[in-house]
Each structure stands twice: as structure tokens, then as C-alpha cells.
Amino acid sequence: xxxxxxxxxxxxxxxxxxxxxxxxxxxxxxxxxxxxxxxxxxxxxxxxxxxxxxxxxxxxxxxxxxxxxxxxxxxxxxxxxxxxxxxxxxxxxxxxxxxxxxxxxxxxxxxxxxxxxxxxxxxxxxxxxxxxxxxxxxxxxxxxxxxxxxxxxxxxxxxxxxxxxxxxxxxxxxxxxxxxxxxxxxxxxxxxxxxxxxxxxxxxxxxxxxxxxxxxxxxxxxxxxxxxxxxxxxxxxxxxxxxxxxxxxxxxxxxxxxxxxxxxxxxxxxxxxxxxxxxxxxxxxxxxxxxxxxxxxx
Amino acid sequence: xxxxxxxxxxxxxxxxxxxxxxxxxxxxxxxxxxxxxxxxxxxxxxxxxxxxxxxxxxxxxxxxxxxxxxxxxxxxxxxxxxxxxxxxxxxxxxxxxxxxxxxxxxxxxxxxxxxxxxxxxxxxxxxxxxxxxxxxxxxxxxxxxxxxxxxxxxxxxxxxxxxxxxxxxxxxxxxxxxxxxxxxxxxxxxxxxxxxxxxxxxxxxxxxxxxxxxxxxxxxxxxxxxxxxxxxxxxxxxxxxxxxxxxxxxxxxxxxxxxxxxxxxxxxxxxxxxxxxxxxxxxxxxxxxxxxxxxxxx
Numbered sequence: 001x002x003x004x005x006x007x008x009x010x011x012x013x014x015x016x017x018x019x020x021x022x023x024x025x026x027x028x029x030x031x032x033x034x035x036x037x038x039x040x041x042x043x044x045x046x047x048x049x050x051x052x053x054x055x056x057x058x059x060x061x062x063x064x065x066x067x068x069x070x071x072x073x074x075x076x077x078x079x080x081x082x083x084x085x086x087x088x089x090x091x092x093x094x095x096x097x098x099x100x101x102x103x104x105x106x107x108x109x110x111x112x113x114x115x116x117x118x119x120x121x122x123x124x125x126x127x128x129x130x131x132x133x134x135x136x137x138x139x140x141x142x143x144x145x146x147x148x149x150x151x152x153x154x155x156x157x158x159x160x161x162x163x164x165x166x167x168x169x170x171x172x173x174x175x176x177x178x179x180x181x182x183x184x185x186x187x188x189x190x191x192x193x194x195x196x197x198x199x200x201x202x203x204x205x206x207x208x209x210x211x212x213x214x215x216x217x218x219x220x221x222x223x224x225x226x227x228x229x230x231x232x233x234x235x236x237x238x239x240x241x242x243x244x245x246x247x248x249x250x251x252x253x254x255x256x257x258x259x260x261x262x263x264x265x266x267x268x269x270x271x272x273x274x275x276x277x278x279x280x281x282x283x284x285x286x287x288x289x290x291x292x293x294x295x296x297x298x
Numbered sequence: 299x300x301x302x303x304x305x306x307x308x309x310x311x312x313x314x315x316x317x318x319x320x321x322x323x324x325x326x327x328x329x330x331x332x333x334x335x336x337x338x339x340x341x342x343x344x345x346x347x348x349x350x351x352x353x354x355x356x357x358x359x360x361x362x363x364x365x366x367x368x369x370x371x372x373x374x375x376x377x378x379x380x381x382x383x384x385x386x387x388x389x390x391x392x393x394x395x396x397x398x399x400x401x402x403x404x405x406x407x408x409x410x411x412x413x414x415x416x417x418x419x420x421x422x423x424x425x426x427x428x429x430x431x432x433x434x435x436x437x438x439x440x441x442x443x444x445x446x447x448x449x450x451x452x453x454x455x456x457x458x459x460x461x462x463x464x465x466x467x468x469x470x471x472x473x474x475x476x477x478x479x480x481x482x483x484x485x486x487x488x489x490x491x492x493x494x495x496x497x498x499x500x501x502x503x504x505x506x507x508x509x510x511x512x513x514x515x516x517x518x519x520x521x522x523x524x525x526x527x528x529x530x531x532x533x534x535x536x537x538x539x540x541x542x543x544x545x546x547x548x549x550x551x552x553x554x555x556x557x558x559x560x561x562x563x564x565x566x567x568x569x570x571x572x573x574x575x576x577x578x579x580x581x582x583x584x585x586x587x588x589x590x591x592x593x594x595x596x
Binding site for chain 1: 299300301302303304306309310312313316317318319320322323326327328331332334337344345346347348350352353354384385387388389390391392393394395396397398399401402405406409413416418419420421422423424425426427428429431433435437
């Protein structure tokens with residue numbers, strides 16, 4: 001049996017069930033970040049994301065944007081937990097014949113976005129490899145009260161997204177804005193129950209919230225905001241890397257949020273009991289079962 | 299111009315000079331770990347290390363030992379700073395046709411050594427890739443008083459190693475014991491001025507201490523302990539991954555250390571003024587200039 005016969009999530013599950021952690025670990029593997037005890041008021045957040053040439057980008061992409069993305073995906077994980085990024089380390093694998101011009105632009109993309117979001121680049125590891133590999137680990141922190149996880153959605157919650165979906169394949173995956181400011185705004189002013197960033201498509205990432213919160217959901221085709229570039233609803237449901245926030249909050253809190261002039265926060269459905277399942281109401285008012293089939297590596 | 303024309307260290311230098319960090323960063327890129335403010339008594343340590351198939355291991359190696367090594371190299375970095383490991387995240391790239399048996403053994407190697415040294419595995423990222431890639435980022439901590447860096451060697455210090463050198467290429471690089479207990483013993487009982495783990499060969503790693511401490515050094519061929527398997531002095535000087543500790547302490551502290559029954563701590567030379575250079579006294583009492591030529595990726 002081989003990796004591809006088992007699939008990404010079952011492979012991770014296989015490893016996870018053997019892991020034991022001590023009581024300083026609030027949330028280990030399985031959320032956007034690991035959540036670790038820090039002090040009376042704050043938790044520490046830790047996350048890692050690897051980009052590989054040919055999978056996450058190609059040599060035809062702008063190297064500045066590749067470097068930027070390598071940092072931005074981890075920023076997006078910190079945002080999903082409502083945290084603030086602080087430090088990162090970067091492991092870089094490069095072929096010996098990589099042009100210095102290319103490397104300089106890659107570095108500049110990393111430097112600029114790190115500076116913008118006040119992340120200290122504090123170390124790294126450089127190796128020779130056949131393909132370009134960039135792995136970023138990021139450390140952040142979040143006030144205990146403001147931490148948002150995938151596992152805390154409640155029946156009756158309204159489901160929101162932070163912006164239009166389905167633009168990933170047309171370039172958004174390289175140029176997206178990590179929603180740090182939006183997450184901090186939300187967690188400062190509202191009681192957010194569950195949150196995730198959309199990195200595998202709406203269907204799969206809402207699926208993660210439902211699995212981990214032990215809930216069902218209904219979403220409405222009419223309400224799902226599509227990018228101008230999106231190739232229909234399927235691009236939003238299964239399109240991968242939009243890096244918008246997907247979050248849930250009580251009906252009352254949702255009412256407050258709708259009064260705020262932030263039109264890009266859009267309600268798309270509601271959290272239901274688990275036995276309801278996960279349904280999409282299409283434009284003809286038919287209820288269709290949603291099967292998460294976003295991006296899987298295996 | 300390409301990566302291989304510039305070399306690993308100049309490539310890193312090129313990036314480092316553009317990096318700005320805030321005052322919470324005690325030591326950024328350039329030591330074994332980044333050192334970050336934590337609380338009154340302690341610093342936090344952060345390090346990352348990437349292993350790549352074909353560079354750091356081959357498919358003929360025992361997958362259990364590959365997994366073990368992926369964690370152990372970061373443990374060795376934490377040891378070099380006299381710290382205690384706490385948490386790690388693992389990014390893993392795997393070809394789709396990797397046998398599940400291989401993956402299970404890889405995982406088991408990671409799990410066992412993590413448990414042994416009380417590291418919590420708290421997250422990861424799994425990708426498909428052409429070659430196997432394992433990147434581990436590790437978070438640890440150290441009492442402020444016990445932190446050891448590369449940059450604090452002083453003229454007159456005696457230079458020690460924690461064990462025999464030169465066995466890397468014959469398998470030690472996959473089976474080494476990260477010197478966490480030894481580093482904790484040393485920093486509890488002695489005033490260690492500078493420390494590094496030997497991952498690029500004695501010549502190059504002592505070279506890092508000398509560069510960063512602005513010093514010279516003399517080492518004695520007669521005193522350098524060789525592994526049974528070592529193929530002469532050159533294997534020790536330039537042989538790469540022994541993962542022993544290399545450290546310096548005052549003559550007085552060294553005298554105390556020599557009285558302790560820990561025969562594997564061996565004095566090999568002395569820190570000199572910078573203008574002395576870096577010399578090896580060979581068995582014929584000739585002074586030879588040492589040119590660090592250990593492993594470089596480019």
C-alpha cells in the first residue's frame with residue numbers, strides 16, 4: 001500500500017492517533033495553528049506551511065509573489081486563530097542553478113510582507129534540492145478570550161465568509177491578502193464561535209468545522225459571494241486557496257455584524273444539527289448534499 | 299549568476315543583511331537557535347532544519363532512523379543553546395508512491411525520540427513532492443543565565459568537544475545522540491562561554507565561533523578524539539555531522555570540568571587573539587593554518 005492509496009487526511013490521522021502531548025498544549029495538530037500555554041492572558045500559536053515547486057507554484061510565477069505567498073499562508077493560519085504574528089523561520093531548498101536574480105526577488109517578497117505584518121524573520125536553513133521548496137514556521141500569540149478554533153461552532157450559528165470566493169486558480173492564490181486585520185476586528189468586537197481560513201475550498205474547509213464541531217450546516221448558493229474571475233459555484237466550493245476567513249457566530253452577534261459597514265463580510269448559511277448533514281440550497285431551492293472534494297495532496 | 303556560484307554562506311548573508319528585527323529578538327538568524335524574549339527568567343528558542351532525500355539521507359537508509367534524525371538535528375540545536383525542547387511542527391513532502399510501511403517507520407522514529415526528550419509534536423503540513431522532504435521547526439526554552447551562543451568565546455578560553463569526531467559518514471549522522479543532557483549538565487555546573495553543535499565539521503563549526511566571537515584559536519591534533527570508524531583527522535575536521543558539542547570556557551572553569559568524571563568531555567585547544575588566526579598543531583609540532591572546508595550546500 002502506498003501514500004496515494006490512503007489519502008492525505010487518513011495519512012495524517014494515522015500519525016496523529018499515536019501522538020501524546022502534555023497539558024501545556026491547548027490544541028495540537030488538527031487546527032490552523034497549535035495553541036500553547038504562554039502566560040495568564042495569552043496563548044502562543046505555532047504553524048508551518050510548505051510550498052513546493054510544481055505543486056504550489058511554478059517557475060513561471062513571479063518569484064516576488066512566490067516569496068510573498070510562502071509567508072502569507074502562515075499569516076493566514078495565525079489570522080484564523082485571531083492571533084498576531086511575531087516570529088518566523090524559513091527553510092529553503094534551492095537547485096544549484098537557481099538564478100541569483102530569482103532568489104533576490106523571492107527574498108524581497110518575503111521581506112516586504114514580513115515587514116508589513118510586523119513578523120520578525122529570526123532564522124532559517126538553506127539546502128540544495130532538485131526543486132524549490134519553501135517551508136515557513138510561524139510563531140504568534142493571541143489573547144485567551146479571542147482565540148478562535150475550528151471546533152467551537154454551535155447549532156444555530158450563522159456562517160460568514162470574509163470575501164468573494166473562487167478566484168484561486170486565476171491568480172488569487174499568489175496575491176491574496178492574509179485576513180489578519182479582519183480577524184482582529186472580528187475578535188475584538190464580536191463573539192466568534194468558530195473560524196478557519198479557506199485553503200482547500202469552501203466545501204472542504206466548512207467540512208473541517210463541521211467535523212470538529214460535531215455539527216451539520218446549510219449554505220445557500222444565492223448567498224455565496226463569487227470572485228469576478230470565478231468559474232461558477234464549483235470554483236468557490238472546491239477551488240482551494242482563496243484564503244478568506246470562514247467563521248460562525250450566534251444569530252444575535254451576526255445581527256450586530258450585519259449593521260457594521262463592512263460589506264465584504266457575507267452570511268452564507270447556518271450551522272445545523274449533525275444529523276441534518278451538510279446541504280447546499282441551489283437557486284432552484286433544491287437541497288443538495290455537499291461532499292467536500294477540495295484539494296487533497298494524495 | 300546562480301546559487302552555486304555564490305555559496306551557501308554568502309547567499310544567507312545576502313538575505314540576512316536586509317532583515318530588521320524588533321527588540322524582543324535577542325539573537326536572530328546566525329546562531330543554532332533564534333533567541334526570543336519570553337519572561338523574567340527565560341528565553342524562548344526557535345530553530346528549523348530541513349532534511350532532503352539524496353542530500354541528508356537516501357532511500358536505502360532505515361526509515362526509522364531518518365525520522366529519528368529529522369527530530370534529532372533540531373534537538374541538537376536546542377542543546378547547543380543549553381535549552382530544553384518543548385514543541386515541534388513537522389512539514390513533510392512525500393512522493394505518492396511512498397510505501398505506507400516506510401511512512402509508518404518514519405513516523406515511529408519521530409515519535410520515539412520526541413517522547414524520549416519530552417517534545418510535544420503539535421502540528422504539521424503534508425504535501426506531495428518528488429523527493430522526500432522533512433522540515434522540523436522546534437520551540438524550546440532556556441534560563442537566561444544558562445543561554446550559550448556562538449559569539450561569546452573569550453581569548454584564553456579552553457576549547458572542548460563532548461565526544462569523538464569523524465564518524466559521520468559511517469553512519470553516526472543517522473544514529474547520533476543529541477547532547478541535551480550534556481549541555482544541561484554543563485550549563486548547570488560551569489560557566490560556558492560559547493557553544494555550537496558540530497554539524498558541518500570541527501573546522502567549519504569552530505570557524506563559526508571564531509568569526510562570531512572575533513577570535514582566533516589553536517587546536518592540537520594529539521588532543522582531538524577520533525571515532526573508531528574515523529578515516530583520519532580530516533574526517534574530524536571536515537566530516538560534517540558528528541553532532542557533538544563544541545564549547546569554550548575559562549581556564550579556571552576548564553580545570554573544574556577536568557576533575558569531573560566525564561571522560562568524553564575532551565579539551566582540544568585554546569581560544570587566541572584574532573590576529574593569531576586559526577591553527578592546528580600537528581603531531582610533528584608544526585603549526586598549520588586551518589581553512590574551514592566542511593559541508594556547504596552550494
